[in-house]
Amino acid sequence: MTADRAALLDSFRRTFGRPAQLVAEAPGRVNLIGEHTDYNEGHVLPLAIDRTVAVAAARREGGVRACALDCGEEDAFPPDGVTPAPGGGWRNYVRGVAWALGEAGYRLRGLDLAFSGDVPAGAGLASSAALEVALAAAFAAVAELSLGRRELALLAQRAENGFVGVQCGIMDQLAAVFGQKGHALLIDCRSLEVEPLPLALERSRAAIVIVDSAVRRSLGDSAYNERRRECVEAAAALGVTAIRDVTTEALEARRADLPETLYRRARHVVTEEARVAAAVAALHHGDLDALGRLLYQSHESLRDDFEVSCPETDLLVELATGVDGVLGARLTGAGFGGCTVNLVREEALEAFQRQVVDAYRERTGLPARMHPVSAAGGLRVSGV
Ligand code: GLA
Numbered sequence: 001m002t003a004d005r006a007a008l009l010d011s012f013r014r015t016f017g018r019p020a021q022l023v024a025e026a027p028g029r030v031n032l033i034g035e036h037t038d039y040n041e042g043h044v045l046p047l048a049i050d051r052t053v054a055v056a057a058a059r060r061e062g063g064v065r066a067c068a069l070d071c072g073e074e075d076a077f078p079p080d081g082v083t084p085a086p087g088g089g090w091r092n093y094v095r096g097v098a099w100a101l102g103e104a105g106y107r108l109r110g111l112d113l114a115f116s117g118d119v120p121a122g123a124g125l126a127s128s129a130a131l132e133v134a135l136a137a138a139f140a141a142v143a144e145l146s147l148g149r150r151e152l153a154l155l156a157q158r159a160e161n162g163f164v165g166v167q168c169g170i171m172d173q174l175a176a177v178f179g180q181k182g183h184a185l186l187i188d189c190r191s192l193e194v195e196p197l198p199l200a201l202e203r204s205r206a207a208i209v210i211v212d213s214a215v216r217r218s219l220g221d222s223a224y225n226e227r228r229r230e231c232v233e234a235a236a237a238l239g240v241t242a243i244r245d246v247t248t249e250a251l252e253a254r255r256a257d258l259p260e261t262l263y264r265r266a267r268h269v270v271t272e273e274a275r276v277a278a279a280v281a282a283l284h285h286g287d288l289d290a291l292g293r294l295l296y297q298s299h300e301s302l303r304d305d306f307e308v309s310c311p312e313t314d315l316l317v318e319l320a321t322g323v324d325g326v327l328g329a330r331l332t333g334a335g336f337g338g339c340t341v342n343l344v345r346e347e348a349l350e351a352f353q354r355q356v357v358d359a360y361r362e363r364t365g366l367p368a369r370m371h372p373v374s375a376a377g378g379l380r381v382s383g384v
Pocket of ligand 1: 034037
């Protein structure tokens with residue numbers, strides 16, 4: 001595990017005065033391509049990363065006691081009739097998962113849990129999905145519920161949608177559950193089928209690099225929900241269940257009937273779907289140049305049509321285009337700040353640090369950071 005298991009177990013014992021029974025650990029993700037397509041029932045191509053959130057838990061009589069070790073805060077609530085925590089924050093992820101399990105008809109048991117992680121929060125790397133998936137698995141294991149892996153992902157999403165109030169799609173939770181070492185995951189967000197695709201980047205001497213712009217989503221969640229609403233409106237205006245079902249020709253034919261904003265939102269989704277298919281073909285042929293070009297195109301579409309970029313992530317992508325050996329770059333995740341994902345030849349990594357990360361820091365005064373990542377495995381639950 002990437003989070004320190006011994007330290008986690010030790011902290012659990014110090015917090016609750018007894019040993020943990022099990023550890024559930026789930027990764028963050030970076031999305032290679034297929035942005036804002038998941039809630040349009042389209043395709044996405046994320047990979048789970050080697051950064052995780054780990055939850056240690058043990059059954060107890062009575063309610064739930066939770067401790068967020070990284071900030072030293074605690075919470076306690078009864079497992080039935082869960083209500084939102086005043087002040088929100090991490091507590092609502094824990095309560096939300098308990099609520100979602102209850103809503104789905106499962107009987108929870110009391111438990112103690114403590115968690116810790118190294119997925120940067122608010123950076124577009126799905127730290128909340130990692131936490132919710134690990135929590136769902138821990139709650140289920142302690143209560144001896146036998147839940148399928150897809151069901152765990154759906155419960156984690158339900159917590160986010162119905163309790164936390166972010167109308168996210170299913171990409172992050174499925175990536176956290178099904179991540180596979182060395183593989184990206186092609187996910188069909190309508191059928192929820194997950195197909196692992198080998199990345200074989202070492203063979204091509206290339207790396208996936210995340211750069212954190214250090215801009216945190218502020219209005220992000222409300223703007224995210226607004227994009228989702230716009231997509232629902234566009235689909236209704238186009239007479240389809242989801243934008244996934246619209247072809248470029250059909251969209252162009254109906255252009256005059258759609259308000260300009262809805263047309264551009266739909267155009268992003270339609271063209272992004274085509275880019276995911278092209279990216280899968282490029283991976284299949286080991287054509288990283290083609291894959292890189294698709295990343296750049298995706299960024300332009302997110303910036304101009306979907307309007308979820310910001311000057312800082314635009315700057316990171318622009319700086320990346322000027323470096324020899326950078327094959328592609330784009331913002332990753334919901335947008336409104338957060339991270340870019342970059343496809344970089346190994347020999348260009350030093351130049352990348354100087355010409356992108358250092359240059360960005362100088363221009364903006366923001367403490368950008370670069371994280372090379374590798375594709376990692378998904379959810380793991382182990383006894384202690
Ligand atoms: C967030 C959401 C996902 C997805 C992305 C955008 O990460 O949680 O469901 O919609 O944004 O692709």
